[in-house]
Amino acid sequence: MTTQEFQALSPATLAGRLGQIDAVRTRLGDPQEWRMREVGDGNLNLVFIVDGPGGSVVVKQALPYVRLVGESWPLPLKRAFFEYNALTRQNRRDPGSVPEIYYFDEGQAIIAMEFLSPHVILRKSLMAGTRHAGLGGFLGRFCARTLFRGSDLSLPTAERKADLALFAGNVELCDITENLVFSDPYFAAELNRHTPQLDPIVTALRADTDLKIAAQHLKMTFANNAETLLHGDLHTGSVMVTGDEARVIDPEFATYGPMGFDIGMLIANFLMAYCAQPGHAEAPGARAEYQEWILSVVDEIWTSFTAEFTRLWRSERTGILYQASLFEDQGHGLASEQARIERLAAIWRDCLGFCGIEIHRRTLGLAHIAEYDEIADDAARAACEARGLMLGRTLAVARAQFTGMEEVLDLARRTN
Template sequence: MKENAFEALTVETLPGRLGPVAAIAERIGADSNLWKVREVGDGNLNLVFIVEGEKGTVIVKQALPYVRLVGDSWPLPLKRSFFEYHALSRQAERAPGTVPAIHHFDEAQALIVMEFLSPHIILRRALIEGRRLPKIARDLGLFMAHTLFRGSDLSMKASERKADLALFADNVELCDITESLVFTDPYFEAPMNRHTPGLEALVKELRADRDLKVEAQRMKHQFATRAETLVHGDLHSGSVMVTDTETRVIDPEFAFYGPMAFDVGMLLANYWMSFFSQRGHESAGSREEMRAYLLGVIDETWNTFRNEFARLWHTERKGMLYDAALYEARNDGLASEQALNHVIHDIWTDMLGFAGVEMHRRILGLAHNADFEDIADEAQRASCEAAALKFGRHIIVNRNKIQSLAELDMLAQALDQGKLS
């Protein structure tokens, strides 16, 4: 066995194995006998430890060579930790303060030691509890604008972007999960699919819906081939940690060079699902304000993203695309504005397609959302999910014709209130 061969950590072995790492010792105290270690990984893929020393606390995240949820029958390469580390580094550079600080990375052990976020909780959990976070829309709108713009040919040197594209092109297995589980499986009777009883008729209808099936595959085509920028790749409300004043984005192991609109679509989809799930959580009190809050978050997130993207377009466009020499050098501000509007419009349209697909796969596929899953009453859950499925279908198929968030707000409300079938 190689000296540095991968070995999964346990609560017992962690202090002995990470004790010698200076970067950790400095941060939480050198005497690893005093470290308190808890395993808290509740995700599907990894081990996560909270390690508390005399001087402080860190998170240790270690990949496992298989999907934790399923076991070693579903292998998954350790190198996803490498991609997570590189994505976190780039996000920290492009959107400072939005991701956990990294203290240490060990490629062979597939582990990242990073900042312990406290008292942050997972955004999805907060939304299920009916908490209205005041800063998420602005923070995540800015996060997306900064990372997506600055990771693209609008900003990067072409040679650097292409080298980075090649590096992340090796993240094949995690892209494959998205390609299969998100874009394909929900639309036919794939073995790992499941859905809430009561949805049978609607599921049958959707899986026979030619327009929908064609458009979902066109979105997959975009996902697989549009190497526009470094996307987070899994930016749902379970990948965000929040307090009332802070927002941090975690878990970018699905990162790769993909379409500008993918992260935006996935995030907004998760807000829309939270919206449609609120009726299921009303036993703890009316969720009217929560619903209005969520539609407001969607509006503000998009508008923040769009406005910040436009600001960067005007102030930081130093890449090879829409070259300033073509426009500003001739004082041709109008051409630059016209080009910007095309770019934003394309992101908007594609965002709707990705959002609809994300809503479908969370209800029809393998990995469901707690927003719906936590609704104990099956009939109620099916009713919430049905509205979300119809909303998703509408925005995928009609994405080229939808012009405003006001229209989407009305659609969401009408479906939620059972006024549209």
């Protein structure tokens, strides 16, 4: 297939095209009996669940354009190549955290992978008010392991430089992040939309030059600080969960960037889910306890991130930075701890900044979140969204003033 012209898969052609691929066929059984359904609910790609007599497989295919917008917005197929390469690295750095990959066809931009079941998309679960045991711990460890082990703290320098070069090719998806996340929310960009009742706040935010400068500082950090391999799109729609298990999917935006980016985006999506709860409450106030559970997950993400980062710092510092030969081996173990604390403080500041900007772009930009969009009443939705916007503004502009997560969570509780 790789040498043939690209062809989008369809339920009618899928068995004919993948039926002879051993890695897929052995998991599904006789292709004549395969049943396909297209389930893609994302913005960019085709996703099929294929059921056969022997089991099920997910088949994801990139299209040469943005699915949400159509052929008028071309987007290269090579994003599947970056997704495949990111998944293999994430699986190595945090085994079992992502779906197992069965097959990859670069030319056709097809990835066949483990069907996660009975997993559901975390974002939907947060709307429904469902709790998940161990979620914050899983997500914090995933971030610590993938971010630490993809960086100069861990990798052999030749390997990191090769990966830096490889993922530098993901230009078009980085360009989406650079524009849609860091710039579009702060002016009347063509693709933006927002709830009409937010007009006065939107006008104020776009006139807020401190905020615009903060957003551009963060954009510079994202574009220039190639610290580690990021997932690049780590929101709650890229996490699938059961009652007590979680997996991360969809790293097609993978790029080298700052450690705080993935965690900041992730936390932003929990804070928006928190703000949206009144719009999904069965009765006024019925989601108050659930809101506190969401905040406890945010707390757990940061706590487990720092704990795992610390463990890796003390046991796996095998890269070119802060070598033990300079510190522990010279009797300067305390200085190593001081350096670690300084690194974590820098990640923390970036994380809060990215968190604030992510909240803004999911409320004012092109790609919104279901937690807000599914609140039918404009005024009720605007009330939830306004709270998030104000919270995001403070996090982005005053990020250096927060000394711990409890302050952030209190701010979320107090912001109206």
